[in-house]
Amino acid sequence: MPRNKVKLAYIENDAARKATFNRRKKGMLKKVNELSTLCGVEACVVIYPSTSNSQPEAWPSTATAHRMFSDFKALPAAEQSNRTMTQEDLIRLRIAKAEEQLKKVNEENRKMELTQIMFQILDGKSLNSVKKEDLNDLCMLIDQNLHGIDIRLQMLNEPHIL
Amino acid sequence: MPRNKVKLAYIENDAARKATFNRRKKGMLKKVNELSTLCGVEACVVIYPSTSNSQPEAWPSTATAHRMFSDFKALPAAEQSNRTMTQEDLIRLRIAKAEEQLKKVNEENRKMELTQIMFQILDGKSLNSVKKEDLNDLCMLIDQNLHGIDIRLQMLNEPHIL
DNA sequence: GAGTCTATATATAACAC
DNA sequence: TGTGTTATATATAGACT
Secondary structure, three states, rough: OOOOOHHHHOOOOOHHHHHEEEEHHHHHHHHHHHHHHHHHHEEEEEEOOOOOOOEEEEOHHHHHHHHHHHHHOOOOOOOOOOOHHHHHHHHHHHHHHHHHHHHHHHHHHHHHHHHHHHHHOOOOOOOHHHHHHHHHHHHHHHHHHHHHHHHHHHHHHOOOOO | OOOOOOOOOOOOHHHHHHHHHHHHHHHHHHHHHHHHHHHEEEEEEOOOOOOOOOOOOOOHHHHHHHHHHHHHHOOOOOHHHHHHHHHHHHHHHHHHHHHHHHHHHHHHHHHHHHHHHHHHHHHHHOOHHOOOOHHHHHHHHHHHHHHHHHHHHHHHHHHOOO
8 A cells, every 4th residue: 555556456466465465464354453443343354364274363362252252241221122033033044054164163173083993004003092982983984994095996996087 | 643642541521431432443444454364374353342231342353353263274183172162162252242242132131021011910810811820930020120119109199309 | 424635644656775 | 474664556534405
């Protein structure tokens, strides 16, 4: 914007994009803090650098996100006069969607956990150390992975497929 | 900051604070979107107005949160745990927000329903037609209303209170 | 309240180191 | 990479509608 007006589009140049990211991240967080201070609200920002492999960044902190959630539960129910059934339906829809997301997160976590256990076993760890409740799920996961390996072997044996 | 330089502190004046909140919220979200577009990152903001009884607000949309989660899947296992907690916290925050709204809607609907029944009875409708499960709540509501009437009668009888 | 206006405070792109 | 400098684009406080 200064010196040159910048087109609002993804910056292809790596160095320029990184520089802009750092500059603007700083500026944006300052804005968030000002809003927070001036207006007496709690604000929380999370950035996921989807193209790089760096960690997601959260402000002011992950702990704050936690606390915001706890505080929320303590809120007194306020008077709302215009609520309708239609609105209730919409809210239920939102809850359902969010719960679905939550389920996905949990499933993904479970899969990660089991994958790690699988690799530990492939690396020589004793099966005795695996929790009983993990074994069944682990079998399924290993089956899935074996299937992938199987397909690759087929492709190696039949190079014309490639 | 323009016209006058504003001191970075909580704005006591209600109207001014509300106006500033709306103005700056808009500006801040624009900054977040620009950062997102220019640098190819996913960003998410939650604002929790701790002093008022309004609901927390989240940006950008549910759809974006979905996509953020999908991107997240592709990351190596070691980096997952940190990200997951933040993501999960945000989703839980949204669920809590929606559930709180839902509770309000239900309470309000229930109260309106009972109030209608109460007026129908005052209008001569038989008590036999009232559902068993409504009777208890109805009594409480009527008690509340009678209490209000009682106080008004007292005030009429003792005008010096006014 | 929600817009519009306008003077001024800030944010920041390019450059240089 | 991370600074600092500077010219310019933006954001926005207060006033008015």
